[in-house]
Amino acid sequence: MAAAQRHIADGYRWVVDIDLEKFFDRVNHDRLMAAVAKRVQDKRLLKLIRTFLNAGVMESIDRFIHRKLKLKVNAAKSAVGRPWERKFLGFTFTAHRQPKRRIAPKALSRFARKVRKLTRRTRGISVETMVEQLATYLRGWGSYFGFCQTSSVLDRLNSWIQRRLRSFMWKQWKRGRRRFAELRRMGVGKNLAAQTAGSSHGPWHISRSPALSYAMPGAFWEHLGLPRLHAR
Numbered sequence: 001m002a003a004a005q006r007h008i009a010d011g012y013r014w015v016v017d018i019d020l021e022k023f024f025d026r027v028n029h030d031r032l033m034a035a036v037a038k039r040v041q042d043k044r045l046l047k048l049i050r051t052f053l054n055a056g057v058m059e060s061i062d063r064f065i066h067r068k069l070k071l072k073v074n075a076a077k078s079a080v081g082r083p084w085e086r087k088f089l090g091f092t093f094t095a096h097r098q099p100k101r102r103i104a105p106k107a108l109s110r111f112a113r114k115v116r117k118l119t120r121r122t123r124g125i126s127v128e129t130m131v132e133q134l135a136t137y138l139r140g141w142g143s144y145f146g147f148c149q150t151s152s153v154l155d156r157l158n159s160w161i162q163r164r165l166r167s168f169m170w171k172q173w174k175r176g177r178r179r180f181a182e183l184r185r186m187g188v189g190k191n192l193a194a195q196t197a198g199s200s201h202g203p204w205h206i207s208r209s210p211a212l213s214y215a216m217p218g219a220f221w222e223h224l225g226l227p228r229l230h231a232r
């Protein structure tokens with residue numbers, strides 16, 4: 001991605017995007033593993049990669065060992081286009097003269113679906129368990145997509161995630177008396193706590209209220225173990 005970014009900055013404005021159909025089913029695995037072994041020394045990791053490759057093979061690997069690679073282009077996924085119109089490894093670029101790496105829309109959509117699933121208000125688990133499960137996903141996703149250069153997108157995702165968690169908490173508290181007591185325990189003033197606890201609005205609306213924002217700021221979730229997405 002960094003190399004492609006340099007090419008765009010140097011003035012190249014077209015990209016030939018070619019997808020190889022069923023690449024890992026067709027490629028000669030021994031040749032591929034030999035190339036990987038030049039850069040990876042850990043034998044356990046090499047064995048794991050080999051296992052991943054074998055898991056997706058329909059034909060016998062032996063049929064490919066002594067043959068020249070026969071690869072097929074997937075026309076439906078290949079095209080000639082502008083760099084900012086194509087995605088690569090989950091990323092794309094802005095259309096500026098000095099382009100920035102940004103997360104591809106489809107990758108953001110997949111992320112949103114996963115987070116919605118993990119933070120459903122109807123899940124019968126504690127907020128601590130929810131944060132633990134969410135943190136596992138966020139650490140992996142953030143380690144990869146933190147390579148983007150659009151930190152504002154990550155900031156919006158952080159805010160959205162925290163709002164979903166506040167909405168879950170509000171749903172868990174269920175009744176006005178419990179909600180009032182929890183808000184007071186978290187330092188919210190009596191009048192504001194009473195006004196918020198008595199509101200007829202739903203959890204998603206309340207999740208961005210001054211009371212819940214004060215009671216459960218970013219530091220609150222970080223204390224529970226929620227990592228913050230940030231660009232590297």
